[in-house]
Amino acid sequence: MRATIRDVAKAAGVSTATVSRVLNKPDMVDPETIERVRAAMESMAYQPSAIARGLSAKRSDTLGLIVPGITDFFFNELYKGIDRASQQNGMKVLLYDSEHSRDRALEGFSILGGYQVSGIIFTSKLVTEDYDPILQRVGVPVVLTLTQSEARTPVPSFRIDEVRAMFDVVAYLVTRGHQKIGMIAGRQWDDKTGELRLEGYRKGLRHFGIEYDEKLVEYGQYRFDDGYQAMQRLLEKQPNFHMTALCTASDEMALGAIRCLNDNGLHVPEDISVVGFDDLPLARMITPRLTTVAQPFAEIGEAAVSWLVRAVGREPSPSEIGDYLLPHRLVERESVRALG
Amino acid sequence: MRATIRDVAKAAGVSTATVSRVLNKPDMVDPETIERVRAAMESMAYQPSAIARGLSAKRSDTLGLIVPGITDFFFNELYKGIDRASQQNGMKVLLYDSEHSRDRALEGFSILGGYQVSGIIFTSKLVTEDYDPILQRVGVPVVLTLTQSEARTPVPSFRIDEVRAMFDVVAYLVTRGHQKIGMIAGRQWDDKTGELRLEGYRKGLRHFGIEYDEKLVEYGQYRFDDGYQAMQRLLEKQPNFHMTALCTASDEMALGAIRCLNDNGLHVPEDISVVGFDDLPLARMITPRLTTVAQPFAEIGEAAVSWLVRAVGREPSPSEIGDYLLPHRLVERESVRALG
DNA sequence: ACTGTTTCATAAAACGCTTTCAAAAAATAC
DNA sequence: GTATTTTTTGAAAGCGTTTTATGAAACAGT
Structure with missing residues (x-):
């Protein structure tokens, strides 16, 4: 049996509320108490249940990522950026492969919604008008990477020119x-x-x-x-x-x-x-x-995550919703020959 | 606001328990009632909260995957197999990149544990004795792919000879x-x-x-x-x-x-x-x-998931824990020249 | 009509956390 | 010293499900 917050509370001689606070807002609790609670956690290898936390706090610190295909060669680089930025912001990433199917993509929004993700990154497929209903309903910010939107619901996109x-x-x-x-x-x-x-x-x-x-x-x-x-x-x-x-x-x-x-x-x-x-x-x-x-790719992923993190919990202003064009670069190597 | 199970229950004129049952064990409820409940769900675009379900049922229908590096070229194929098999078994996959670090890998087990994963797939890095404590503690089945174990805790591995x-x-x-x-x-x-x-x-x-x-x-x-x-x-x-x-x-x-x-x-x-x-x-x-x-790769991933799905919730017998060697194949192409 | 079974549905108690509200304790002001 | 504010804590409600008793209702068998 994993140790719960109650076990820790009992061991440290405090209430669960206090334990929760040392986890989330330590500045509100006495340094000495923090010490005691931390020690208790340590000793019982306490790992808070992300699930319970998600349910209670109504945010899961998780971002959803919808990609058209896991075997697309660009995926790895994009994910690297997303993962890196997510980590920096204390977020996890839930991956969903739509297998290049519009229906699966739509389903992806629902499923990720079920996981209480704080935001969704949608990748690579053009977002058309028929995404509108789900976009309206999903209730969390959505950003596009490597593609753009034709839907009426305004959504920012991160890509190159x-x-x-x-x-x-x-x-x-x-x-x-x-x-x-x-x-x-x-x-x-x-x-x-x-x-x-x-x-x-x-x-x-x-x-x-x-x-x-x-x-x-x-x-x-x-x-x-x-x-x-x-x-x-x-x-x-x-x-x-x-x-x-x-x-x-x-x-x-x-x-x-x-x-x-x-x-x-x-x-x-x-x-x-x-x-x-x-x-x-x-x-x-x-x-x-x-x-x-x-x-x-990596930068696009990072930028998307940053935007999402900033947007979560508040209505982003219209000026923030637009096309973010990141700089591309022509890499000269050996497959082009100069003529004449 | 997303619709909750209570909303559906009210709309269908039944209790939440009944709604839950039409979701999980429909054979226990009257066909007519099912119909009513289904209709209600439909009409309010109800999507059950995977989080709440996870908390309550103590299983999250999620598998954890720990890889050493997302940019390893074999990752995509392996994931494809894992994703495919997971889906067939109604499971989601939570990805964790250990960035080739032993500490991050260990941390991965904890974090995934926090998400109540039903099982963990660990990839590619040799599992040594120092994994024992965490392996003991994690409380869910673990399988290895593309590597094997030297730890004392018995863990099955899926790889080639x-x-x-x-x-x-x-x-x-x-x-x-x-x-x-x-x-x-x-x-x-x-x-x-x-x-x-x-x-x-x-x-x-x-x-x-x-x-x-x-x-x-x-x-x-x-x-x-x-x-x-x-x-x-x-x-x-x-x-x-x-x-x-x-x-x-x-x-x-x-x-x-x-x-x-x-x-x-x-x-x-x-x-x-x-x-x-x-x-x-x-x-x-x-x-x-x-x-x-x-x-x-894909088959290895699928096999690993199947094993995990079978193992969840029960103690696997010692005979099931071993090295599963899947068949490799030499693919002849053009980079070898016959001599003489 | 009176039990005994099934079948179907409900009420209510978890699950492990966060958070609000209020109170106790400590610090500050007079 | 008392009154006031600030800091620190705890009790308890709630998040959206599942699940365990438990009970009605319906159907047999006598």
Whole structure:
């Protein structure tokens, strides 16, 4: 049997209220008493029940995290930031994998609600209007990371400037002498991110007076196999291959594309330059080291947690609810060749 | 305000006990009443408080997972298995990152205990005798995955036969004509796994009458940079390079070694063959595709959860507490060249 | 009609904590 | 010294469930 607060109280010769106070607001209790209570706790290895505390105090010091898929390669970095910041604020994190399903995501809000989480971090899927009812009802602050909202309920989002990031990639490529620049873009039913990156690509081309050629663009859902297949289609669309550089909407797809190119006897960056997106840890591990856009995943996670911690228990002012764009960075490595 | 069980009871014209029963043991209540209660729940979007339930029932339907580091590449696959199995059993998972620190790991047990978890999955770090006190005290079943125990408290472990796996690698290499086989092994203060894999390597060599040469062996702590540096040392130790194949204790270190070789103008598998260990998702993504030992991470996670679910609430018989060795598999890809 | 069983539902007591309210004790003011 | 404020403590209510007695109601069997 675990020791309860009553056991500690009895051992220290005080009431449970006092024990509770030395735990939560020690400045309200006599230093000498604190000492006695602490000793009692120590001696019986007392660990307060987070559950009971949660029930009583109506806050659980727990944050809920909803991710679309635990196996997404960016998850680890994002979680690292969230975990770090949570810890600093004395919070635990409850993880929920929505498995890329809208229904499971919705369910996630309910379930996390059942755990009395103090706030919820929702990741990576566009939040559409049909989230409104649940968003209204959930009763705790919600923040978005790596995505944004189209719902009417105002929700802050933490991400990078996708358009600008992809624009930067194109600019970088053009500077290195590339003109025939293709793209493997992201696209799925609830994906705004994909759109934005594509927009950045088009904007880049336009800015440098390059015409948009849809034969140079294919789509995938961010995973390795999608990248591989998209590259395959790109290759088939133009037998006389003349693309000199390729942007992608994710490092994983970049990897897929590179694998596909290799399988077709093409080399990176000799035959074609490739730029990734994300800067996953593995980007610097592969050969050639991948030039890519670094998303500050950990920082995004930390920022989201900080916001949540600040927002819990009070109504955040409208000015606090907006899009927080964190700085991205183009990491030059070896997968891009300067032309001519 | 969230609706409580009392609200539902009132709306349905029954007592809270009845509502609780339709939730937990519907077979004890009249179908008609169930209907009424269900309707009431529906109408007020009732979500039971997992917290209150946990406090009252003294079980939280939550499993605790302690991992050494969230950014370890194998984490995702393991978690996938754990999450899947947990869900099937109506359990949630609470994650705790010990950050490779023994103290944090110990603390993890306490904290998870505070959340009334029904069981704990401990991962990847050798459990030594100093875990005994906490293991005794924790009061819920504990299982180990990807590691084993030297503590006196009996704890089951789910992993592969490390020795055999590495033996298989050597055998595979020898069959392909390799004789000068090096290894980048794992080793850290609390690492049994590293020892076992090294043992398998030595056993393999012995079996095929190859002499163990310590100049062909270096150590690292499983991460990419460790592999890179170990390879560097290997290269320095023998200027007239004559190793034809290299086993590694992890895919990440294999990647590091390959990067290092590439940086030194050596190619895989033309100049040297490399075998990884783990079969991380990225093993099939890189060029060359990595030949490696597949650990059934997801299955290990599932098995661990199943065991836990079976064990909760009763004293598991001694025969159930042992080492569960799940089958590994050597995945042939492209990083090994057949000699001669 | 009178027991004896089932079946279904309720009232009320936990579960381990926090927190409000009020009182006791100590410190300060006059 | 008493009156007033401040500090420190305790009793008890409550958080939203589950669960244990316990009791009505319904149904047999005689």
